[in-house]
Amino acid sequence: MKISHLIREIQQTNEKANRAFKQIDYQSAVEHYNKSLQLCSLLPDDVKFDREKFEAIIQSGLSAALGRQEKHMESFAAANKALVFFDRIDELNATEVGRYLMAQVNQGTALAALGCLHAALEALDRAKEAFICKNLDPAKNKQWLEMVDGNIAAINKQIEKQQV
Numbered sequence: 001m002k003i004s005h006l007i008r009e010i011q012q013t014n015e016k017a018n019r020a021f022k023q024i025d026y027q028s029a030v031e032h033y034n035k036s037l038q039l040c041s042l043l044p045d046d047v048k049f050d051r052e053k054f055e056a057i058i059q060s061g062l063s064a065a066l067g068r069q070e071k072h073m074e075s076f077a078a079a080n081k082a083l084v085f086f087d088r089i090d091e092l093n094a095t096e097v098g099r100y101l102m103a104q105v106n107q108g109t110a111l112a113a114l115g116c117l118h119a120a121l122e123a124l125d126r127a128k129e130a131f132i133c134k135n136l137d138p139a140k141n142k143q144w145l146e147m148v149d150g151n152i153a154a155i156n157k158q159i160e161k162q163q164v
Helices: 003-022 026-040 051-068 072-087 094-113 117-133 142-163
Strands: none
Touching (some): 003 051, 026 051, 051 072, 117 142
16 A cells, blocks of 8 residues: 555544544544554654654544543543653644643543542643643633533542542
8 A cells, every 4th residue: 555545544534533523423433543543553664744643633532532431441541642642742733732632631531530539630730731831712712621620620529528
């Protein structure tokens, strides 16, 4: 298979995964994200394609789809892989920042579901800190901030219940 065809197939498969996710078909999304990762592994190292950035984006989406299926350990692992990739990238565009924040929140959500409440709070706090550091507009991202704040409040309530 020609490299250009392989890259196009990787991108198309990722687009299918994103569409499936938006349609709440999380199993199909997981399958397509995994296929995208498998196809990425077929690319020779010398190909001019930003594999790390693309894999970070795929892992972030995979983490979200797995989390929606309540596969929290797998979601946590995919979020971690995404964050490792993102940490190696110097500059992130708006889409990549969104995926980075998604991975950070998915990590926190998975940790909370796994009972690691303090670590979950740390992950969600890192997401909010990254949001502020990237100078993102709170008015445009009100729903996202409310969701993160709601998760933080719910985790704090769980911690309070455990202390009683």
